[in-house]
Amino acid sequence: MKNKRHIDLNCDIGESYGSWIMGNDAAILPYVSAVNIACGFHAGDPSVMMDTLALAARHDVHIGAHPGFQDLQGFGRRELQVTPREVYNLMVYQIGALMACARCQELSLRHVKPHGALYNLAARSASIADAIASAVYDVDPSLIIYGLSGSALTKAGLDKGLRVQHEVFADRTYQADGSLTPRTDANALIANEDDAVEQVLKLAKTGRVMTAQGTEVQLQVDTICLHGDNMQAVAFAMRIANALANDNINIG
Template identity: 45%
Template sequence: MITRIDLNADMGESFGPWPMGADAALLQVITSANIACGFHAGDPDVMAQAMAVAVENGVGIGAHPGLPDLQGFGRRRMQIAAAEARHLVAYQLGAAQAMARMAGGQVRHLKLHGALANMAAEDEALARACYEGALAVDPEIIVMVISGTAQARAAQALGARIAHEIFADRAYTEDGLLMDRRLPGAVIHDADEVCARIIAMLKAGAIITAQGTHLPAEIDTICLHGDTAGAVALAQALHAALTGEGVSLKPFDGPRAP
């Protein structure tokens, strides 16, 4: 049984007068926040507010770069060259660093968003380009990767500091990738189901697919999506379930890959 874990959430996804998620409430529960950098969601004011509240609550701040697709919320795939990926990630990380400093904090980690993350989970060359962009800006940044995917292999090959992530509210395919959101059962809303499957994964040290297959995996952090319906209640339930099992909730250390 894994006895120490980080609980992270994607947030900072409102834009101007259009609200999304419940950042302030989630930041009372989680230990790491992945904050949108303005390309797929968010804007400077939203970033500043989310980061200020994160600092107040001692929550680790992460940059959450995505594809330049506000209308599609960064969840529509697009073709992108390696150089573009490096620059896209470096640009958004720089913005996150600036806003974090204004809030009296710093960016500890980086996590790719949406379609960019899914593409990088399948394509090691793309993942490597993204992480090269981040490491060029900050060689000490912790790269949050989807455990067991091309993201993890790319970060390891670069010798980066790594945090391996699993998802509380998303179902997995047999190859360890996230199930397409358009498929039935891909997004899990029931709190009891979420808590039971996460406890089972931590006990097994494995990702458990929708078919029940156990895929051994490194697990450092658990993700909840801030835009999922009932995200706050889900986070609170998972927090309670984990602590009830004797699991300590703390930000990850992000050891460097061997």
């Protein structure tokens, strides 16, 4: 019998705010091994953070902080003009807030994954990536950084002595340099679910992905992100989990 391979499957959750509900966190949790919980700046609020931590604990998944720009109106997907020092402060504040909520429930954080525009900025800007890595290290050097595979952020984390997880995406298209297609482009998201499942399996098994230019690029694959902020997210997560299991790949 072949030995099973393993892949981490992560999802962004806790992105509701007040009376506004985003996603179906409880339904998607059975299909992932790690979650990234919004920390109140791009989404989430103290009550949502506390409730989401408790929900994650019940499903025994790895818990991470998901800090972003202070931009509720733009859901953290607009790139703001900030200095590295400001980014450092944003990170410390948000990680610390979720860490305090976790400690009150006798839980601990395992990782940190920046959100949206901050994530994309850190993927290409060495100074922003270093600010994020420095903040994570100063808050807790045992935390793992999730960053775009082969990006400035994963390099900064390694340079700082942190553990990193090179992340790829189930439903995003890629450019020839290994970067994500910007969300402003019409083809940023994979519309066909069959194509997305095929991309996940190829990434999990070979580390290769077909780019928007029709070429293949090799990536390091430690964790795969599923987006939970659309109506089909739960059904898609179930399908991904089943496809991985059928291909002898464990989630975890």
